[in-house]
Amino acid sequence: MKCPAEMVVYMHEYLDEEISAEHEKELRAHLQNCGECQTHFHELKKTIALVQSTSHIQAPENFTAKVMARLPKEKRKVGVQRWFRHHPLLTAASLFLVLMMGSVASSWDQDHQLSVSKQPNLVVQNDKVIVPEGEVVKGDVVVKNGDLEIQGEIEGNVTVINGQQYMASAGNVTGEIEEVDAIFEWLWYHIKTAAKDAVYVFETGETDKEK
Amino acid sequence: METIVKKRIKQVLKGDQDAYAEVVEIYKDKVFQICYRMLGNRHEAEDIAQEAFLRAYVNIASFNIDLKFSTWLYRIATNLCIDRIRKKKPDYYLDAEVAGTDGLNMYSQIASDARLPEDDVESLELQETIQREISKLPEKYRSVIVLKYIEELSLNEISETLDLPLGTVKTRIHRGREALRNQLRYV
Numbered sequence: 568m569k570c571p572a573e574m575v576v577y578m579h580e581y582l583d584e585e586i587s588a589e590h591e592k593e594l595r596a597h598l599q600n601c602g603e604c605q606t607h608f609h610e611l612k613k614t615i616a617l618v619q620s621t622s623h624i625q626a627p628e629n630f631t632a633k634v635m636a637r638l639p640k641e642k643r644k645v646g647v648q649r650w651f652r653h654h655p656l657l658t659a660a661s662l663f664l665v666l667m668m669g670s671v672a673s674s675w676d677q678d679h680q681l682s683v684s685k686q687p688n689l690v691v692q693n694d695k696v697i698v699p700e701g702e703v704v705k706g707d708v709v710v711k712n713g714d715l716e717i718q719g720e721i722e723g724n725v726t727v728i729n730g731q732q733y734m735a736s737a738g739n740v741t742g743e744i745e746e747v748d749a750i751f752e753w754l755w756y757h758i759k760t761a762a763k764d765a766v767y768v769f770e771t772g773e774t775d776k777e778k
Numbered sequence: 779m780e781t782i783v784k785k786r787i788k789q790v791l792k793g794d795q796d797a798y799a800e801v802v803e804i805y806k807d808k809v810f811q812i813c814y815r816m817l818g819n820r821h822e823a824e825d826i827a828q829e830a831f832l833r834a835y836v837n838i839a840s841f842n843i844d845l846k847f848s849t850w851l852y853r854i855a856t857n858l859c860i861d862r863i864r865k866k867k868p869d870y871y872l873d874a875e876v877a878g879t880d881g882l883n884m885y886s887q888i889a890s891d892a893r894l895p896e897d898d899v900e901s902l903e904l905q906e907t908i909q910r911e912i913s914k915l916p917e918k919y920r921s922v923i924v925l926k927y928i929e930e931l932s933l934n935e936i937s938e939t940l941d942l943p944l945g946t947v948k949t950r951i952h953r954g955r956e957a958l959r960n961q962l963r964y965v
Contacts, residue, residue, distance in 0.1 A: 579948075579955065583933060619928070624814055630806045
């Protein structure tokens with residue numbers, strides 16, 4: 568039996584889900600009577616099922632990383648912006664540090680005059696502070712932005728900030744000698760004194776309570 | 779999903795390369811699958827799929843944000859595959875008998891995945907047969923069949939993706955189906 572040629576066309580229309588009701592009726596009627604076309608139709612559906620059954624394969628490992636590595640380099644600006652976005656804590660910390668350094672540096676700059684703790688028998692000459700021979704200075708001596716020459720005796724600690732201390736052979740210091748040079752040491756010195764003060768306040772508080 | 783992709787693409791357009799990683803992540807399997815079904819070889823498929831994402835990135839400025847990104851991306855991928863198929867002059871076939879051996883073909887030269895359980899091997903063989911038959915289709919039928927039955931695109935989407943009239947897409951799908959039927963009916 569010679570089948571009408573349009574039957575195969577109808578089959579494909581059906582498979583594309585674009586068959587009209589009229590064609591579908593015609594196709595169904597024909598299929599019921601024609602084994603050959605039935606087989607053909609069945610084979611087409613089977614083929615589609617087979618093709619669709621090919622398991623969904625996945626891209627190889629590290630595919631995305633490999634693609635990203637091959638992309639042309641992006642503009643620097645964006646990279647920096649993203650770094651800031653991804654590290655908010657570090658950004659905040661570094662911003663804080665920058666501002667801190669600014670204020671420290673400015674107070675450092677303001678501090679460039681020579682200053683000396685007030686003891687009556689200290690002699691100041693230009694940028695140099697002298698403990699004269701035979702004199703005994705009582706209490707701690709602090710010299711900022713200048714040198715300290717010790718010819719006599721100091722009963723207490725010596726701190727020289729941004730300067731140097733020279734000890735004559737006859738000189739004598741009963742306490743510790745400390746020299747602070749760089750900005751960081753200066754900063755550290757401030758932190759230490761602040762901490763000491765705090766501890767001191769705390770301790771006196773405690774003893775007050777005990778009393 | 780399209781909205782996420784659009785958002786990422788806008789970021790990429792502003793120059794944020796990392797946003798593209800997410801786009802690749804979303805489409806990598808689909809694009810790899812198109813390439814694999816078109817080329818029938820994992821190694822080549824990976825190569826072309828990467829190339830497709832690279833091309834898409836480089837030309838992202840020419841993508842019309844109002845259209846579907848997947849359509850655009852699949853078009854790049856299928857075109858690259860077709861180029862590759864046309865350039866490729868196969869110098870040996872796996873089916874060809876190896877010289878000096880008695881009935882051994884190139885299949886026997888490939889290390890078999892012996893660790894697979896028996897029943898898996900059977901379905902694997904079937905998969906290979908199907909893939910081989912897809913690979914044998916002329917590329918104009920192959921691309922429409924892959925997009926229709928593996929990527930499950932609609933006829934309209936295929937026509938957009940391949941930039942072909944709808945009628946041509948239909949004709950090619952019909953012929954592709956018939957060609958595959960001839961090969962696969964006794965499987």
